[in-house]
Amino acid sequence: xxxxxxxxxxxxxxxxxxxxxxxxxxxxxxxxxxxxxxxxxxxxxxxxxxxxxxxxxxxxxxxxxxxxxxxxxxxxxxxxxxxxxxxxxxxxxxxxxxxxxxxxxxxxxxxxxxxxxxxxxxxxxxxxxxxxxxxxxxxxxxxxxxxxxxxxxxxxxxxxxxxxxxxxxxxxxxxxxxxxxxxxxxxxxxxxxxxxxxxxxxxxxxxxxxxxxxxxxxxxxxxxxxxxxxxxxxxxxxxxxxxxxxxxxxxxxxxxxxxxxxxxxxxxxxxxxxxxxxxxxxxxxxxxxxxxxxxxxxxxxxxxxxxxxxxxxxxxxxxxxxxxxxxxxxxxxxxxxxxxxxxxxxxxxxxxxxxxxxxxxxxxxxxxxxxxxxxxxxxxxxxxx
Amino acid sequence: xxxxxxxxxxxxxxxxxxxxxxxxxxxxxxxxxxxxxxxxxxxxxxxxxxxxxxxxxxxxxxxxxxxxxxxxxxxxxxxxxxxxxxxxxxxxxxxxxxxxxxxxxxxxxxxxxxxxxxxxxxxxxxxxxxxxxxxxxxxxxxxxxxxxxxxxxxxxxxxxxxxxxxxxxxxxxxxxxxxxxxxxxxxxxxxxxxxxxxxxxxxxxxxxxxxxxxxxxxxxxxxxxxxxxxxxxxxxxxxxxxxxxxxxxxxxxxxxxxx
Numbered sequence: 001x002x003x004x005x006x007x008x009x010x011x012x013x014x015x016x017x018x019x020x021x022x023x024x025x026x027x028x029x030x031x032x033x034x035x036x037x038x039x040x041x042x043x044x045x046x047x048x049x050x051x052x053x054x055x056x057x058x059x060x061x062x063x064x065x066x067x068x069x070x071x072x073x074x075x076x077x078x079x080x081x082x083x084x085x086x087x088x089x090x091x092x093x094x095x096x097x098x099x100x101x102x103x104x105x106x107x108x109x110x111x112x113x114x115x116x117x118x119x120x121x122x123x124x125x126x127x128x129x130x131x132x133x134x135x136x137x138x139x140x141x142x143x144x145x146x147x148x149x150x151x152x153x154x155x156x157x158x159x160x161x162x163x164x165x166x167x168x169x170x171x172x173x174x175x176x177x178x179x180x181x182x183x184x185x186x187x188x189x190x191x192x193x194x195x196x197x198x199x200x201x202x203x204x205x206x207x208x209x210x211x212x213x214x215x216x217x218x219x220x221x222x223x224x225x226x227x228x229x230x231x232x233x234x235x236x237x238x239x240x241x242x243x244x245x246x247x248x249x250x251x252x253x254x255x256x257x258x259x260x261x262x263x264x265x266x267x268x269x270x271x272x273x274x275x276x277x278x279x280x281x282x283x284x285x286x287x288x289x290x291x292x293x294x295x296x297x298x299x300x301x302x303x304x305x306x307x308x309x310x311x312x313x314x315x316x317x318x319x320x321x322x323x324x325x326x327x328x329x330x331x332x333x334x335x336x337x338x339x340x341x342x343x344x345x346x347x348x349x350x351x352x353x354x355x356x357x358x359x360x361x362x363x364x365x366x367x368x369x370x371x372x373x374x375x376x377x378x379x380x381x382x383x384x385x
Numbered sequence: 386x387x388x389x390x391x392x393x394x395x396x397x398x399x400x401x402x403x404x405x406x407x408x409x410x411x412x413x414x415x416x417x418x419x420x421x422x423x424x425x426x427x428x429x430x431x432x433x434x435x436x437x438x439x440x441x442x443x444x445x446x447x448x449x450x451x452x453x454x455x456x457x458x459x460x461x462x463x464x465x466x467x468x469x470x471x472x473x474x475x476x477x478x479x480x481x482x483x484x485x486x487x488x489x490x491x492x493x494x495x496x497x498x499x500x501x502x503x504x505x506x507x508x509x510x511x512x513x514x515x516x517x518x519x520x521x522x523x524x525x526x527x528x529x530x531x532x533x534x535x536x537x538x539x540x541x542x543x544x545x546x547x548x549x550x551x552x553x554x555x556x557x558x559x560x561x562x563x564x565x566x567x568x569x570x571x572x573x574x575x576x577x578x579x580x581x582x583x584x585x586x587x588x589x590x591x592x593x594x595x596x597x598x599x600x601x602x603x604x605x606x607x608x609x610x611x612x613x614x615x616x617x618x619x620x621x622x623x624x625x626x627x628x629x630x631x632x633x634x635x636x637x638x639x640x641x642x643x644x
Contacts, residue, residue: 010587013454014580021577051579064581074580 003259003300007069014070018077021050022085030082033210034355037203039163040210044088045119052078052089054117057101061113068245068307072252079256080263081352083359084210086256088121090249091159091211096122098245099170099187103230103238108189115167123161123169123199125190125216126239128154133372135172135185135239140218142173142188147225149175151188151196151218157366161192161214162199168192169199169216172235185235189227196221207358244317246367247324248307254327254363255299261331261338261356262292269341279341288337295330303327318380325373328363335360386440386537386562388431389495391486391504391516392459394418394449398509409608413450420455423505429571430535431503432463438537440499441465445489447482448472453592461578461586468493471596478511478605483519488597490524499542500563506531507567517567527560530567 004012025046033040047053055071057063066074071093079086097116100108116122131137140153151173161169168191175186190197198217205213230238266289269280279285306319335356339346346353364370378384396402396411397419403412420428431442444459445468446452456467470489490496502524507514514530521528533555534547546558549569560566623630638644 009453010584013457013583013587016454017458017578017580017583025577046577049579050577051581055580059581064579065584066580070580 011070011073015073015077018074022078022081026078026085027081030084030210031349031355034084035349037205037209039212041163041165043085044121044165047085047089048117048119053092053119054097054113055093057097057113057117061109062117063113068248068310069304072248072303072307075249075252076256079253080260083253083257084208086253087208087211088160090253092121094246094249095124095242096160099124099229099238099242100189102241103234108229112167112189120165120167121160121163122167123158123214124242125155125158125161125169125171127157129156133368135236136183138172138174138183138185140171140173142175142186148222149188149225151190151221151223153218155216158214158216160212161216162201163212166192166199170229171216172239175232178233184233186232187229187235187238188223189229190221190223194221194223207362243367244320245310247320248303248310250363250367251303251323251327254331255296255303257331257356257360258292258296258299258327258334261334261353262289262296264352265289265292265338265341285341288341292334292337295333299327299330318377321373321376324367325370328370331360331363386434386438386499386501387497388434388440388442389490389500389502390428390431390442390444391502392424392428392444392446392455393421393508394446394452394455395421395508395510404611404613408610408612410611418449418451421505421508423507423568425575426571427503427505427568428459428462429573429575430568433572434535434537435463438539443468443495445470445486447485456592457583457587458578460590461582462576466593468593468595471594472599479513479515480519480605481602483516483523484602485597485599486520487523489595492597496524496563498562501544502565504567506569514567517565521565524565526563526565528565529558529560531569532566533570534572535566
């Protein structure tokens with residue numbers, strides 16, 4: 001296991017400091033928070049102090065100014081111990097901070113980014129009850145009224161939008177029709193507490209139970225035109241760009257979870273004995289573990305490479321989809337093997353195996369299902385031309 | 386107050402430990418090194434004292450794998466300077482290391498009226514816990530170990546220490562500076578460093594390397610043989626009614642000549 005191959009000394013130190021925090025602060029709390037389905041404001045604030053909540057934002061907005069490789073390593077290290085806390089950080093950076101940083105006006109950046117670096121959270125309202133990957137079917141509307149816009153509609157499965165420290169959400173709306181007949185989409189920044197806007201936590205989740213998932217309701221919610229993100233009509237492209245980058249953080253979560261599950265399974269297999277020898281020495285177990293290790297090596301090398309492409313300013317639509325798809329399916333395999341190797345103990349809450357097993361499932365669904373990723377790849381290689 | 390913190394890297398026992406082919410040391414291929422836990426506390430206590438009373442913090446450590454990371458972290462936490470002492474250190478134990486540190490202090494002219502030297506109480510690799518007393522002896526200074534609290538009185542230039550004894554007893558000590566102290570636990574748990582700060586430190590500050598002549602430095606204890614605990618016969622479980630068990634016990638004791 002050489003997670004630091006080809007990394008700079010800076011990356012290595014960053015990994016060590018996030019790992020230390022994850023092991024000492026997140027890991028001891030993760031099990032109980034998951035069981036109680038409770039979001040921890042306390043730990044989120046500590047993650048903000050570490051600089052994890054505005055990872056790639058420049059220092060002038062109080063960000064940590066990390067390159068994408070560093071950010072991805074941080075998410076990976078959190079996911080190695082707990083999916084929920086990795087999710088809070090990944091969603092906040094990629095979906096909350098990302099759109100404001102990449103597409104916001106200078107005023108919007110100055111207004112929001114320092115707060116979002118300092119421990120307030122921001123959601124990204126894209127998915128609707130009847131529009132997920134099919135974003136063109138978005139029903140939420142915004143209608144111009146003097147200097148304001150009036151938003152009506154609903155969003156669902158929005159991470160970080162309704163905690164006690166949530167400041168607001170970016171909301172994708174339909175604002176009219178384009179000359180080609182397609183919907184004109186515009187994103188608005190809507191703060192929590194705006195009259196007509198309600199963000200409500202969704203409960204009874206299978207996974208990521210210590211992260212916050214919300215439903216957003218808009219009923220004649222009035223926002224000033226200054227709250228448009230970028231320009232009117234830019235919403236669809238902003239959303240696609242956000243998702244391209246966001247996929248890498250989901251990939252990092254898959255890689256981290258795979259690593260955590262693999263380490264747990266390997267340690268257990270070396271200690272647990274049946275018929276007089278450790279189960280790691282039976283091929284039924286050792287081959288599972290070697291498959292996990294092989295997958296993790298490949299996933300890590302590829303994911304970091306895609307991050308370097310992104311840092312170099314290259315477009316990563318296909319590569320991001322591959323990384324996300326591969327890492328999330330790897331997480332599925334490793335979590336499955338982990339539970340299988342732990343046997344009966346793997347099914348009990350006492351071990352982290354069952355939480356890995358539940359948490360991995362989101363990765364094949366969120367930010368574009370595995371099916372959608374295959375669609376993106378097949379389009380990029382020209383299948384549909 | 387000018388504080389010097391002595392640091393040491395130790396094997397991370399989370400990793401599997403294997404004995405090397407020489408049967409005298411651990412197999413390095415299997416080792417990952419981390420800063421000794423009580424040294425982390427010593428560093429934290431040093432930073433706390435600097436924040437409270439002003440002055441400087443200098444961190445120094447003998448070269449070891451992954452030491453640079455630990456020293457950059459020390460700078461990011463608030464140390465002003467970080468020194469790496471170059472050389473082969475494996476063979477040196479507490480008296481040798483204490484001698485090296487005392488030469489380091491001499492060469493760099495660190496000793497002053499307000500100098501406080503901190504180290505962890507005990508490292509997990511040798512469990513000697515002696516470096517503080519050796520160094521205090523070499524420098525002719527007062528020394529105290531297993532300390533959990535340090536207060537400074539600038540008027541008298543003295544420090545007040547709490548030392549923990551077994552059974553929950555605590556002793557309060559007063560030492561005049563300069564002095565050498567072994568920290569068991571800092572007032573607060575060691576802090577985490579904002580990742581941006583580490584980045585900036587790596588760009589703006591340097592780890593200073595220094596070579597200390599080792600002639601005439603004693604090794605201290607040397608390890609003759611390192612081995613894993615040998616498995617001996619398992620315990621015997623006596624079964625039967627209490628009377629039968631008691632009878633068997635009496636038999637065993639008299640066989641062994643105990644009664």
